[in-house]
Amino acid sequence: MKKTIEILAMTLLLLAGAASCESLKLGDAGLSKAPESSGATLDTLFASLKDADKVLTSAYYYLPYGLISDFDSKMGKDILESITDHFVSNKHTEGDGPNDLYYTGALGANIAGQSAGGEAYRFGSEKDYTAIRYAWFFLENADRIPTDSDGFSTAELAKKKAEAKLCIAIAYANMVRYVGGVPLIKHHIETSDEMSFPRSTFAETIDFIVQMCDEAAADLPWSVVATEDGRLTKAAAIGLKLRILCFAASPTFNSDTPWHPAAADWEGMGKYVRYGQTYDKGLWDRAKAAADEFMDGLSAGGFYALVQATPTGVDPITGTTYCTPRDYRLAYRDAYNKRGTTESIISIRKSNSTSYHNSNMDLQDDFGCGATLNWVNKFPYADGTPFPENFDWKNPSAAGADRMPFFKSDANGDHKVDAATFTETRDPRLYENICVPGDIWKNGTVGPNYVNAKGPNFQDGNTGFLQMKFIMQQEADRNTPPHWCMMRFAEVLLNAAEAYNESNGGPDAKAEAWLNAVRARVGLPPVATGMTKEQFRQALILERELEFGFEEVRWFDMVRWGLKEAFTTRLKALEVTGNKQKNATSFTFKVKDAYPPRVWYNDFDTRWYLAPIPAVEVNKGYGMTQNPGW
Numbered sequence: 001m002k003k004t005i006e007i008l009a010m011t012l013l014l015l016a017g018a019a020s021c022e023s024l025k026l027g028d029a030g031l032s033k034a035p036e037s038s039g040a041t042l043d044t045l046f047a048s049l050k051d052a053d054k055v056l057t058s059a060y061y062y063l064p065y066g067l068i069s070d071f072d073s074k075m076g077k078d079i080l081e082s083i084t085d086h087f088v089s090n091k092h093t094e095g096d097g098p099n100d101l102y103y104t105g106a107l108g109a110n111i112a113g114q115s116a117g118g119e120a121y122r123f124g125s126e127k128d129y130t131a132i133r134y135a136w137f138f139l140e141n142a143d144r145i146p147t148d149s150d151g152f153s154t155a156e157l158a159k160k161k162a163e164a165k166l167c168i169a170i171a172y173a174n175m176v177r178y179v180g181g182v183p184l185i186k187h188h189i190e191t192s193d194e195m196s197f198p199r200s201t202f203a204e205t206i207d208f209i210v211q212m213c214d215e216a217a218a219d220l221p222w223s224v225v226a227t228e229d230g231r232l233t234k235a236a237a238i239g240l241k242l243r244i245l246c247f248a249a250s251p252t253f254n255s256d257t258p259w260h261p262a263a264a265d266w267e268g269m270g271k272y273v274r275y276g277q278t279y280d281k282g283l284w285d286r287a288k289a290a291a292d293e294f295m296d297g298l299s300a301g302g303f304y305a306l307v308q309a310t311p312t313g314v315d316p317i318t319g320t321t322y323c324t325p326r327d328y329r330l331a332y333r334d335a336y337n338k339r340g341t342t343e344s345i346i347s348i349r350k351s352n353s354t355s356y357h358n359s360n361m362d363l364q365d366d367f368g369c370g371a372t373l374n375w376v377n378k379f380p381y382a383d384g385t386p387f388p389e390n391f392d393w394k395n396p397s398a399a400g401a402d403r404m405p406f407f408k409s410d411a412n413g414d415h416k417v418d419a420a421t422f423t424e425t426r427d428p429r430l431y432e433n434i435c436v437p438g439d440i441w442k443n444g445t446v447g448p449n450y451v452n453a454k455g456p457n458f459q460d461g462n463t464g465f466l467q468m469k470f471i472m473q474q475e476a477d478r479n480t481p482p483h484w485c486m487m488r489f490a491e492v493l494l495n496a497a498e499a500y501n502e503s504n505g506g507p508d509a510k511a512e513a514w515l516n517a518v519r520a521r522v523g524l525p526p527v528a529t530g531m532t533k534e535q536f537r538q539a540l541i542l543e544r545e546l547e548f549g550f551e552e553v554r555w556f557d558m559v560r561w562g563l564k565e566a567f568t569t570r571l572k573a574l575e576v577t578g579n580k581q582k583n584a585t586s587f588t589f590k591v592k593d594a595y596p597p598r599v600w601y602n603d604f605d606t607r608w609y610l611a612p613i614p615a616v617e618v619n620k621g622y623g624m625t626q627n628p629g630w
Contacts, residue, residue: 046141048149049156056138056160059167060230062131063348064174066484066552067470068359071350072127073117076100077359079467080120084554085566086375086545088573088594090368090461105599109612109630116614120555121178123624124617128171129185135164135171136188162219166232166240169212170346170486172205173244177556178611180273181205183623198623201271206248210286213241222301229340230347230483235304238297239345239492242290246495248275249283249502250560252609259562260606262628269628273610281503288503291496304489305342306521307335325382328428328522333472335490335521336551339483346487356482360470361442368461370449371434371549372594373572376465378545379430384525387426393574393589405589406436428522433549435466437576437587440473446583454581461595464574469550490518490547498540507536515540518547559609567600567608605629 046052065071068079075082075097082089082098089098097118101107107119116122142161145152175182182205183197200208217237224231248254256278258264263273275283298304309331311321335343350356363369380386381403391405392398401408407422422438424431431439441447447466448457472478493514500511507515515536516526527539541561544553558566571594578584600608607629617624 042141042144046144047146049145049151049153049160052138052142052145053160055134055141056164056167059131059134059138059164060348061350062127062134063167063170064126064128064486065348065350066486067357067482068363069350069356074126075120076115076118078118078363079360079550080552080555081467081550082369083120084558085372085569085571086549086554087371087467088369088461088463088571088596089363090459090595091363092367099596103596103598105603107608107612109615109618109626111612111614119611121175121611123175123179123182123611123613125614126175128175131171132168132185133188135167136185138164140188158219159221162216162237163232165212166216166220166237169209169216169237169240172209172212173240176202176205176209176244177247177559179613180610180627181271184208195622199272199625202248202253202273203271203275206244206275209244210241213237213244217241222297223303226340230349232346234297235294235301236346236487238290238294239487239495242287242294242492242495242499243487245283245287245290246498247556247560249280249287249499252560252562254283255279259609260628269625272625273628284499284503287495287499291499294492294496303342304345304492306489306493306517307331307338307341307343308521309523323523325424325428325431325523329424329432332429332432332522333477335488336469336485337472337480339481343489344483344485345489345492346485348484348486349481350484352481354479354481357470357478360467364459364466364471366459368459369467370461370463370573371465371467372463373465373574373591374569375545375549376430376434376436378542379427380524381426382424382428382523384519393591396589407438427524427546429546429549431468433467433469435468435471437464437574437578437589438585439468441466441468442471442473443475444473446585450576450578450584450587452577452581453584462573463594464576464589467550485551488551490521491553493518494540494544494547498537501533501536501540506533507531511536515543518543562606562609564604564606567598568604570594570601571598 044051045055066080068077073095074080076091076093076095078089078091078096078098079087081087083102089096092099095114095118097120100115101111101118111119111122117125139161142157145157172182172184181200181202184200184205185197214237216232217234220232220234220237222234224233252259253273254275258270258274260273262268263270266277270277309323309327311323312327313322313324314320315322334341339347377387377389377391387405393405396405399405402425404425406425408425409422430436435441435447435449437447437449439447441449449462449464449466451458497507497511497514501507504511512527512529519526531539541557544557548554557563573592573594575590575592577588579586607627610627612630613624613626618626
């Protein structure tokens with residue numbers, strides 16, 4: 001599905017009268033902005049399904065996007081991973097969210113000026129309500145389309161209406177994970193409407209998302225043909241329902257104990273930021289039912305599967321083929337990066353330009369940003385053995401060739417930049433998420449993540465590691481249309497395993513199989529059998545850390561599971577020194593504290609679980625209220 005700015009300009013008209021929202025006061029973006037008008041009429045906009053689809057495409061266009069781009073300024077064009085325990089930003093430019101607002105603890109309800117937009121989510125300034133507005137506009141006018149117009153069919157109209165409903169669900173799902181319950185707009189707003197949008201409770205918001213997913217699923221195909229790639233499907237609707245039910249059922253929002261003292265006041269803040277006043281196992285049962293619904297659909301409709309590696313290794317004696325570490329890595333790369341795979345469940349597109357995501361590289365090229373040693377150490381060896389917490393970084397060779405921290409030398413004993421003369425020793429996903437010392441980073445050169453890298457390449461503050469995901473090593477690797485794979489089949493499998501574990505009081509064979517399928521895709525062995533519910537939960541949380549780096553998963557896992565230690569544990573880095581200034585082939589290491597430190601180490605408050613509502617939004621008086629602790 002193609003999207004251009006020209007289409008956007010065509011659809012931002014919503015007309016005077018029925019579509020003008022000039023006097024609305026909900027948010028700095030979205031409903032409060034008067035749409036541009038081209039002078040088109042409703043009859044022109046909805047003259048055919050093809051014409052009306054341009055309006056629907058605008059709803060698609062405004063769906064949330066996770067990569068650094070010109071689409072928005074989230075975190076001051078930094079990344080969400082920077083406020084997790086996985087990554088440290090040293091961007092330090094004016095308006096940079098991680099350094100200005102999070103590491104210092106300065107985030108609050110009165111952020112203004114250039115710092116506004118540095119938040120992970122600034123309610124009222126994001127584009128979710130814009131997507132919702134266009135979706136409702138399409139839904140309420142789609143029946144104007146003449147039944148005798150070119151290409152009209154009742155089934156196709158129902159499908160497009162269902163896509164609009166799922167756009168609404170996606171936008172609300174994005175909001176609720178950041179701020180809790182929000183005002184629910186259930187129709188297209190007209191200027192004659194009363195400008196009152198009371199905040200809905202957390203439960204009402206979750207249930208409305210589920211309702212919209214169910215309504216959409218009824219009229220959507222399970223999958224689409226290649227020419228329709230990017231369109232929302234029944235699998236997307238059920239997958240989103242499973243994700244949001246797991247989120248709502250998690251301990252932060254589903255517990256006898258409020259996650260913040262202010263959330264104890266049920267009639268005050270509580271009902272807006274918790275599903276109920278007591279733990280409700282029924283939420284996990286609903287999530288399990290959604291998992292079953294997806295798997296039943298998969299059994300009937302097929303199509304979705306993990307992207308698997310193509311073996312290129314050949315045993316010189318038997319002639320049999322096997323998957324090399326790089327084969328596994330490239331399959332994993334296609335899973336998150338390539339459009340139209342069997343793993344892509346929800347794919348958001350903003351541009352077909354292959355340079356659209358250059359900002360991800362710029363963040364590393366221009367500033368001392370990098371992954372933490374804490375995260376790197378969680379990736380096991382390639383055989384599944386955990387990497388030792390007490391690894392001797394002063395003498396890494398003492399561990400033996402197969403237990404080197406990143407690579408072992410092949411027969412010629414040398415790592416050359418222009419030849420594969422080394423073998424990875426760890427989980428292949430480590431190398432695809434993180435540029436470790438000695439690996440090719442971009443454009444055929446070793447990553448400049450060592451202190452004596454030639455010239456200005458090494459950036460002060462670097463942790464010894466660089467982001468690799470979405471960088472992809474070579475220019476040719478980036479020469480494909482980009483997308484944000486908001487949901488992958490791997491997440492559905494792990495969400496289903498989670499729902500089964502929590503609902504059943506422990507893992508069964510299905511839950512174990514789903515988790516093991518994700519591990520097997522990169523050559524890791526199955527997890528141990530006979531785990532308790534708590535042990536399997538920890539295995540799942542870890543697997544999500546290894547699988548979904550830089551895909552905006554870790555932050556929400558930290559929040560929903562209440563992982564206080566992920567906020568408060570001091571983050572570590574490696575000081576790496578190469579044997580030469582350019583394209584170093586061997587290194588020495590020294591563990592150090594990651595810079596900059598975070599206020600959370602000594603002064604953490606659970607208010608950070610949900611974003612503050614800007615005071616300017618609360619003061620408008622339409623019905624939004626503040627979150628606990630802010």
